[in-house]
Amino acid sequence: MLYVIALLIALVFIVIGIVRWKIHPFFVLLLAAIVYGFISGMSVDRIIASVNDGFGGIMGKIGLLIFFGVAIGTVLEKSGGAMVIASRMLGLIGEKSVYLAMLLTGYLLSIPVFADSALIMMNPLNKALSHRAKRSFAGTTVALSLGLMATHVMVPPTPGPIAAAGILGVDLGSVIFWGIIVSSLSLIPSYFFAVKVAARVHLPIAMETVTASGHRPKLANALLAIVVPIVLIVLKSIFDYPDLALSDHPLYPFVSFLGAPVIALLIGVGLSLLLPKNLDAKVYAANGWFGEAVKTAAPIILITGAGGIFGSMLQNSGIADLITTNFSDLKIGLFLPFVLAACLKTTQGSSTVALITTAAIVAPILPELGLDPPFLRTMTVLAIGAGSVVVSHANDSFFWVLTQLTGMDVKQGNKTITLGTLVLGVSGMLIVFICSKIMG
Numbered sequence: 491m492l493y494v495i496a497l498l499i500a501l502v503f504i505v506i507g508i509v510r511w512k513i514h515p516f517f518v519l520l521l522a523a524i525v526y527g528f529i530s531g532m533s534v535d536r537i538i539a540s541v542n543d544g545f546g547g548i549m550g551k552i553g554l555l556i557f558f559g560v561a562i563g564t565v566l567e568k569s570g571g572a573m574v575i576a577s578r579m580l581g582l583i584g585e586k587s588v589y590l591a592m593l594l595t596g597y598l599l600s601i602p603v604f605a606d607s608a609l610i611m612m613n614p615l616n617k618a619l620s621h622r623a624k625r626s627f628a629g630t631t632v633a634l635s636l637g638l639m640a641t642h643v644m645v646p647p648t649p650g651p652i653a654a655a656g657i658l659g660v661d662l663g664s665v666i667f668w669g670i671i672v673s674s675l676s677l678i679p680s681y682f683f684a685v686k687v688a689a690r691v692h693l694p695i696a697m698e699t700v701t702a703s704g705h706r707p708k709l710a711n712a713l714l715a716i717v718v719p720i721v722l723i724v725l726k727s728i729f730d731y732p733d734l735a736l737s738d739h740p741l742y743p744f745v746s747f748l749g750a751p752v753i754a755l756l757i758g759v760g761l762s763l764l765l766p767k768n769l770d771a772k773v774y775a776a777n778g779w780f781g782e783a784v785k786t787a788a789p790i791i792l793i794t795g796a797g798g799i800f801g802s803m804l805q806n807s808g809i810a811d812l813i814t815t816n817f818s819d820l821k822i823g824l825f826l827p828f829v830l831a832a833c834l835k836t837t838q839g840s841s842t843v844a845l846i847t848t849a850a851i852v853a854p855i856l857p858e859l860g861l862d863p864p865f866l867r868t869m870t871v872l873a874i875g876a877g878s879v880v881v882s883h884a885n886d887s888f889f890w891v892l893t894q895l896t897g898m899d900v901k902q903g904n905k906t907i908t909l910g911t912l913v914l915g916v917s918g919m920l921i922v923f924i925c926s927k928i929m930g
Contacts, residue, residue, distance in 0.1 A: 493809045496529035497851070500800075501834075504847065508838045509885060515843050516789065519796035523803040530807040537803070544802025545795040552656035553791050558755035559647030560787040561780060562715050562762050563602040567611065568779050569765035570705060571712035572603050576612060578709050580619065588625045589633045589685050592616055593677055596637025601645055602716050604786075605638040606891050613895045621695045629689030631896050632906045636680040636914050639882070643841050643875040644918065645669040647719065647755055649787070650845040650878065653794040654871045657801055657849040658856070662751045663727025664868045666720055672872050672925065676918040683913045688906040693896060705767040712765060719758035722749045794846055801850030809854060823860055824873040824926060827852045828919045831877025839885035844878035869926045876918030882911040 500522040507518035523544075527537040566572040576595045583591040592612075599608040616634055620627045646652045646666050655665045726749025729736045736742055747753060766773050773779045827848055834844040852870065856862045861870050882889045884900060893903040 493530050493807060496526045496807075497804075497809070499529060500526040505834075505837045508840075508843070514789070515840065516792040516796045519793065519800055519843075519847065523796070523800040526800070527803045527807065530809070532803070532807055536806055540802040540806045541799050544799035547802070548653075548656055548798030549791070549795050552652050552794065554752050555647065555652050555656075555662075555755055556649045556791050556794065557783065557787040558752070558759050559602070559649060559652065560604075560790070561783040562647070562719075562755070562758045563604060563607075564779050564783040564786065565759075565762040565765055565773070566602050566712060566715060567607055568782075569707055569762075569767075571707045571715070571762075571765040572599055572608070572611065573615075574707055574709050574712050575599065576615065580615075585619055585623050588619050588623045588630050589689075590681065591619070592630045592634035593637040593681055593684065596634040597641050597674070597677060598637075598716075600638040600641040601648065601720075605635075605642040606888055608638050609635060609888070609891055610895065617695055626689035626691070626693070627695045627896065628691040628693040628898070628902065628906055629684050631693075631892065632688035632910045633681065633684035635888075635892055635907055636684065636910050637677065639841075639879050639888075639911060639914060640673040640676055640680070640918075641669075643845065643879050644673040644872055646723075647758075649790045649794070650842040651871060651875055653790075653797065653842070654845045654849040654874050656794070657798060657846065658853050658867050658871055660867045660871050661727055661730070661864065663723045663725075663730075663749070664864070665871050667724055667727065668868050668925070669872055669875070672876075672918055672921045675921050676876075676914055679917045680910065680914045683910055688910060691898075691902050691906055693898060693902065696897065707765040711761070714764070715758050715762040718761055719754040722754040722757065723751055725749050726754075790842060793843060797846035797850040800847065801853045804851060805854035824866075824869055824919075824923060826859060827870050828873040828877040828922075831874045832880040832915065835878050835886075836881055836883070837885075839883075839887065841878040841886075845874055848874045848877065865929060866926060869922050872922045873919060876915045876922060878915075879911045879918070880915035881908050883908045 503522050503525060504518050507513045508515055524537060527540065576599060579595045579598060580591045583594065595612065596608065612634055616630055617627065620630045642648050643650055646655065646662055651665055651669060655662055726745055729742055729745045763769055771778055775781060830851060831844045831848040834847055835841055856867065856870065861867060883904060889903055889907060892907055
């Protein structure tokens, strides 16, 4: 019982610390982990060891992965490569199918680019196409936003899924493969929500003059920075799959090296350098694009490290034994991480914090939940991702970016993006559950 009380106190402190006291999530998670350790009766030496081992262990696995992923996205955004991809996607689908075009464009862009940034970047184009095609601006905005959120919470190299996979010890290639399947299927109900529900909200379009940028990178170069790392990581996962017995294949050492996530994403960073018009200090200097990527990635890396500390503290406290004794017969499986992530998302607003914190909490108890096999660990990452999108409302920065950009009031935002993220998250969880029953 003491463990449960300690965990509840820690979770309440996390929510109040982030939402009410506005403390940086890194310090909130770190302090919550230490408070949990003391309340649960851990010795001082064990608490210190949990802090050091938890932070160092997770940083060694995913610290560079998060930075490389952010760096690729920053270069794509600043160079105009992301807009080239978006324009090509719109050209392929056609301007008459604006809802579908926005949904799929958002889905693709949010793999390398942060959802907030991609929404800001795409808003002028979304306005223009909605006006030209005479489609509901609210509907197209929600379609774009749900596409962005789907990959933001389920498909690496977005930082949240990378962090959750690292904390749970899941193969990144497996998360990418199944994350694409689950997130893409969850777009189907999201599309109908945008067209049938969100489109009913009347939202006038205030047209702005959009100045076209001079340099437009080649589409092939823009796609290389995204596609090549993903293909290499997934290819390594295929070669490592035990049933295929490819470890003796002549190409295995080559694929094993290039497909290691840290090397694959480093290659992606290198390929992204084909995009800028001039490869100068504006790109690689400390105050250039790479410097901006460091500033963006640093808080995420620290928060992930604090999540690793929290997870290590839980594991070393013995809470898994409590779960085994009292809760193993409940058979709640994947629904526990989903509900926990949804509660954290709804109460404190950040999907990334919800992903990392939930992964840290459930990591020590996966065997007791029946989620220890590799495939079910992958499904756990995706269940957490689905939960971490439920729901976006007034305490979520993405909610305010969307409403301020489009001119929505809070009531309209709740009718559109709040309900839309509920549809996306619940749909994703149902798909995860079905996949776990079929494949598990």
